[in-house]
Amino acid sequence: MKFADLIIKRFDDDVPEIALPAGISELRQSGHGFAHLMADAIEAMITNNVAADERPHVDAIEARRTELEASEDEISYTDFGSATRDESQSMEEMYEGVDRSRSVGHLCRRTSKPYRSALLLHKIIRSAGTKNGLELGTCLGISGSYEAAAMELNGNGRMITMEGAAPVAALAQQTFDRLGHGRVEIVVGRFQDTLTGTVAEQGPFDYAFIDGHHDGRATIDYYNIILPHLTDGAIVVYDDIRWSNGMLDAWNALKVHESVEVSVDLEDVGICWVCKDPKPAEHFVIE
Template sequence: MLYQQRKYLQFLSKASNQHGVHSPFVYLLITKCFYKKTDKNLWKNFLNIKQQLLDNKKEIKVTDFGAGSKIFKSNNRKVSKIVKVAGISNKKATLLIKIIAYFKPKKILEIGTSLGLGTSAIKTGNNSAKILTLEGCPETSKVAQELFDKNNFTTTKIITGDFSKTLSTVTQNEEFDCIYFDGNHTKKATLNYFEECIKKVHNNSFFIFDDIYWNKEMQDSWETIKNHTKVTVTIDLFYFGIVFFRKEQAKEHFKIRV
């Protein structure tokens, strides 16, 4: 936690707002998306779904394939507790809803479903989107599926299994408008997922990476991703790192306060 706090202070010292941004694409993204007020109805809808998970007192056994939890000491965890301490924060959910609502991607891949709260933010941002979401843990996957069924997420599909096996199967025949990376927070896994997914991007695709300041490994991953030859524009929001592949854009990196 101290690592992230220190990095946040460093981030604030370098980050800016829309002033001084000369790219029309990025300027509009900042002013019409990041700094735009969240639609009250969308936010109310998300909070209603979140409350359903907060009301779920069921205890499940979590199988963790990633970097592990910084908070939980046991794999036996209450659903409500997971949501409170490890679920997507309201700050990040707000940003995710606004980003998805702004770009309106039709085909979305999420790597790391967990209990389905992040998926719900994506769905809230664009209800008509077709979402394919990958989860490693069978128990959390079941909870997410119940949540999706209850809220009529008919265009959302979960694939359960180790990402090292399920991701390559998914990307083999699919092309995505948006990919949200919220799974294994290690450098090796993150870069492997990135390399696998970049094969199936088009000019207007974009990636969203969660927790780019989770640890030094994630920061190193982010720097490697920024320097990839196919990447043109990146936006560091601290909470998320967003990557674009627009060939008409000059390669540029931004740190934006939100």
């Protein structure tokens, strides 16, 4: 089985052992502490290494995912994300949004981070000891729950997660309440309206997960808004870097941004280590 096939497996799927990708040894050979942290986190994700104290959280979050996926309740909301992969929409059209009506199950299956990728975020936060995290794109609260659970286990940290669709945010709040995640707070509104004020009031952040509005232009704009409010040594995770040519162009520009010292490309997700005075950057690809 290839790495790309593994990361879409469900948490209870039987998965044959896969050889660790060569990129993991390259991360381990680096002298950079973040590269080592990433090697450990990716290896834990691949081998499905869930610690005893993490297991109850994983089981509870995945039970909530199963419940949401099974729901045929209809939800109507305005989607302020990118509706096309060719970036033919103007910024004004995306600001206006597209009205949608979907079953909750459909929404959850289509948009929530799959188990392994969410576990990776959890492992990164556990190892990095993240204190103040930011997420763009709450949706139903699955990735946010993995992030908040890591902070719960660390006994430290809080997440601000942002969502434009109020009815979707209400379901995410139910997810967090049901799972007892007090370390996460939802900001409801378009990123275009809320991001600048939120980062100024709630920053600096040592972790950011950008998982909404998958438009290359918007992704670069959001990074430029967030950057002054990141700590020295912050971790920035971009989702769906190959969703469109525009997103791939954005990733290729962001990973070589002057603020980045390490980048790790995991096919669907790109991760950067950001600092104030970076040394020549190291770039890793895991495939």
